[in-house]
Amino acid sequence: MPTVTIGLVEDxxxxxxxxxxxxxxxxxxxxxxxxGTLAEGLRLLDRQLDVLLVDxxxxxxxxxxxxxxxxxxxxxxxxLVLTVFADVRSVVAAIEEGADGYLLKQSxxxxxxxxxxxxxxxxxxxxxSVASHILxxxxxxxxxxxxxxxxxxxxKETAVLEALASGRSFKEVAAQQxxxxxxxxxxxxAIYRKLSVNSRGEAVFKAVQSGLITIKP
Amino acid sequence: MYTEAxxxxxxxxxxxxxxxxxxxxxxxxxxxxxxxLDAAHRTRTGILIAWLGIGLTTSSALLYAVLGSPLSAxxxxxxxxxxxxxxxxxxxxxxxxxxxxxxxxxxxLVTFVVASRTGGFNSPAIxxxxxxxxTTYVACGRRSASVWSVLSAAQxxxxxxxxxxxYTGAQDLSxxxxxxxxxxxxxxxxxxxxxxxxxxxxxxxASQAAxxxxxxxxxRQRILGDMHDGVGSQLIGLMIQARAKKIxxxxxxxxxxxxxxxxxxxxxSLDPGDGSADVALAExxxxxxxxxxxxxxxxxxxxxxxRLDLPAEGLLQLLRALQEMTSNALRHSGARxxxxxxxxxxxxxxxxxxxxxxxxxxxDPVQRRSGRGLASLHxxxxxxxxxxxxxxxxxGTIVRMEFPLTSRTTLAAQPMTLRTRFTPGR
Numbered sequence: 125m126p127t128v129t130i131g132l133v134e135d136x137x138x139x140x141x142x143x144x145x146x147x148x149x150x151x152x153x154x155x156x157x158x159x160g161t162l163a164e165g166l167r168l169l170d171r172q173l174d175v176l177l178v179d180x181x182x183x184x185x186x187x188x189x190x191x192x193x194x195x196x197x198x199x200x201x202x203x204l205v206l207t208v209f210a211d212v213r214s215v216v217a218a219i220e221e222g223a224d225g226y227l228l229k230q231s232x233x234x235x236x237x238x239x240x241x242x243x244x245x246x247x248x249x250x251x252x253s254v255a256s257h258i259l260x261x262x263x264x265x266x267x268x269x270x271x272x273x274x275x276x277x278x279x280k281e282t283a284v285l286e287a288l289a290s291g292r293s294f295k296e297v298a299a300q301q302x303x304x305x306x307x308x309x310x311x312x313x314a315i316y317r318k319l320s321v322n323s324r325g326e327a328v329f330k331a332v333q334s335g336l337i338t339i340k341p
Numbered sequence: 342m343y344t345e346a347x348x349x350x351x352x353x354x355x356x357x358x359x360x361x362x363x364x365x366x367x368x369x370x371x372x373x374x375x376x377x378l379d380a381a382h383r384t385r386t387g388i389l390i391a392w393l394g395i396g397l398t399t400s401s402a403l404l405y406a407v408l409g410s411p412l413s414a415x416x417x418x419x420x421x422x423x424x425x426x427x428x429x430x431x432x433x434x435x436x437x438x439x440x441x442x443x444x445x446x447x448x449x450l451v452t453f454v455v456a457s458r459t460g461g462f463n464s465p466a467i468x469x470x471x472x473x474x475x476t477t478y479v480a481c482g483r484r485s486a487s488v489w490s491v492l493s494a495a496q497x498x499x500x501x502x503x504x505x506x507x508y509t510g511a512q513d514l515s516x517x518x519x520x521x522x523x524x525x526x527x528x529x530x531x532x533x534x535x536x537x538x539x540x541x542x543x544x545x546x547a548s549q550a551a552x553x554x555x556x557x558x559x560x561r562q563r564i565l566g567d568m569h570d571g572v573g574s575q576l577i578g579l580m581i582q583a584r585a586k587k588i589x590x591x592x593x594x595x596x597x598x599x600x601x602x603x604x605x606x607x608x609x610s611l612d613p614g615d616g617s618a619d620v621a622l623a624e625x626x627x628x629x630x631x632x633x634x635x636x637x638x639x640x641x642x643x644x645x646x647x648r649l650d651l652p653a654e655g656l657l658q659l660l661r662a663l664q665e666m667t668s669n670a671l672r673h674s675g676a677r678x679x680x681x682x683x684x685x686x687x688x689x690x691x692x693x694x695x696x697x698x699x700x701x702x703x704x705d706p707v708q709r710r711s712g713r714g715l716a717s718l719h720x721x722x723x724x725x726x727x728x729x730x731x732x733x734x735x736x737g738t739i740v741r742m743e744f745p746l747t748s749r750t751t752l753a754a755q756p757m758t759l760r761t762r763f764t765p766g767r
Contacts, residue, residue, distance in 0.1 A: 211608070230598075252626070291626030293634075
C-alpha cells in the first residue's frame, strides 16, 4: 500500500506536534507538512496531499477558506475538519465548503487511524446532531430554493440519515436497512456531496438575486 | 434591552418604544412562569394606559380651564393625579384589575361631574363614556369591560332621559366653546383607542421577550454554577495531583476523558439541536456505543414514547445519569450484553423511565452502597424529582431511574402563551 501523504493545519502547537508524532509512528502515513496558519496552509496545498487535516479557527483566517481553495483547485485530496465536539455549525459549514468529514481532536491514535482509513475508503464520519441538522436543512426549512438546482435526498439516504440522527452506529444502520457497512458510508458521502452542491447552488442563487452576477439568456 | 422589541416591525414608532422602555422598569427580572408572564404583559399594558391617560387628561383639563369651566378642569385633573401614581401601585403589587377598575370608576364619576356642569346630554364630555369599555377590556379583562359597558350606557341613558324630560342643567361653557371641545373629545378618544390597540401587540412581544430572556439567564446561571463545581473543580484537582506527581498517566487520562465527557454533556444540554432532548440523547448513544464495542460488550438501545422535551437543567441531569449508568455497566458489571431502554411517557404519559440492564456479575447492595457513582445517581434522580433503584437480577443488574414529566421538568420546553386580552388584527 502506498504511503498516505498528510497535511496538517492546526494553530495549537501541542496538538499539532502530538498529531504529527502519532501519524509518523503509524506505518503507511507521512506528514508532508504541519503548519499553524492559513497562509502557510495555502502554500501547503502545492504539495501532493492525500489528506488535509484542518482546524477552522486559525489566527489569520478561517480554515473554511482553505477547504474552498482545495475545491476550487479541484485537488484530489480529502479534507477532514479538526474539531473538539463535532459541533454542528462548524462541521456543517465545512461540509458545505466541500469537506469530507471531521476528526475529533481528543481522539486516540486508533480512532485517528480509523477515521483516516474510513475517509480514504470513500466513507465519511457523521455525528447524530450533524445528521439531524442536515435533515432539517435539506427539508428546506426557511431557505428559498433556487429553481432547478435544489437537491433532494433519495428515500434510502433519508432513511440512513434519520437512523444516524437517532444515534445508531454505522453497523446498526447497515443491519436495519439491510445494506452493507460500506454502502452506509457511500450514502453519507453522497449526502455530503449534495449538501455542498446545494450550498453552491444557494450561493449562486443569492448572488443572482442580489444582482452580483447576471445570467445571460 | 429592547433588541427583540425593536426588531418587531410593529414597533416602528420611537414613541411607542419609549413608552415600552418605561414599562420595562416595572417588570421584575425573575418572572418565569406563565402566570407571571401574563402579569408582566398586563403590567406593561397598565403603564401604557396610564401614560396615555395622563396625556389626555392634562390636555383636556387645560382646554376646559381655558374655555371657562374650572370645576370640570379640576375634576379631570384628578384623573391625571390618580394615573400618575399608578406605577407606584403596580410596583407595590396592587393587581392591575383593581387599579384599572378604580381608574375607570374615577373617570366615570368625573364624566358625570363634567357633563352635569357642561350641558348634560349635550356636553362634549359624554363621548368619554365610549372610552371606558375599551380601556378596561385591555387592562382588566372581559368581565370588567362588560360591567363598564353597562355602567357607561347607563350614564348616557341618565343624561338622555334628563334631557328628554326637559331639565337643563348648569352650563359653564359658551355655545362657541362646546363644538371645538366636542371635536377634540371625539378625536382624542379615537386617537387614544387606536394607539392603545396598536401598541398591545408590541407590548405583548416585549413581555414575551423579557420573560424568555429571564428564563434563559436563570437556566444559564444554574448550569454555569454547575460547571464551576463540576468540571472546574475536577480539573483543578487533577492539576494539583499532576503537579505533585501523585497521579499516574492512565488515571490522569481517564479523569481528563470524563471531564471532556461532562463538558460535552453540558454543551449538548444547552444546545439541543432541534429543541428536543432526542439529539442530545442520540449524541450520547453514538459516543458510548464505540466504547462498548471496543470492550466487546453488545450494547442495544431502545427508546419508545413521544419526543422528550426537557429544560436544559433537566436534560443535563438526565444525560449525566445515563452516562453514569452506562459507564458503570461498562466498567464494573463484567457483562457481555447491556440493554438501555427508555420510555419517555410511553406506558405512563406522566412518567419517564430509563433502565440499564446487564447480564454481568450482579449487584451487591451492601458492598456497593458506599460508591460515589451511586450517590450521584441518587442525587441526579432527586434533582429530576424522581428516584433510582438497583435490582439484583442474577445474572446481572437492573438499574432503573424514573422521574415525572411534570410541568417542572418540561417547563422551558412548553411554548409560553400570553393570555392576551386584546389582539388586534385577529
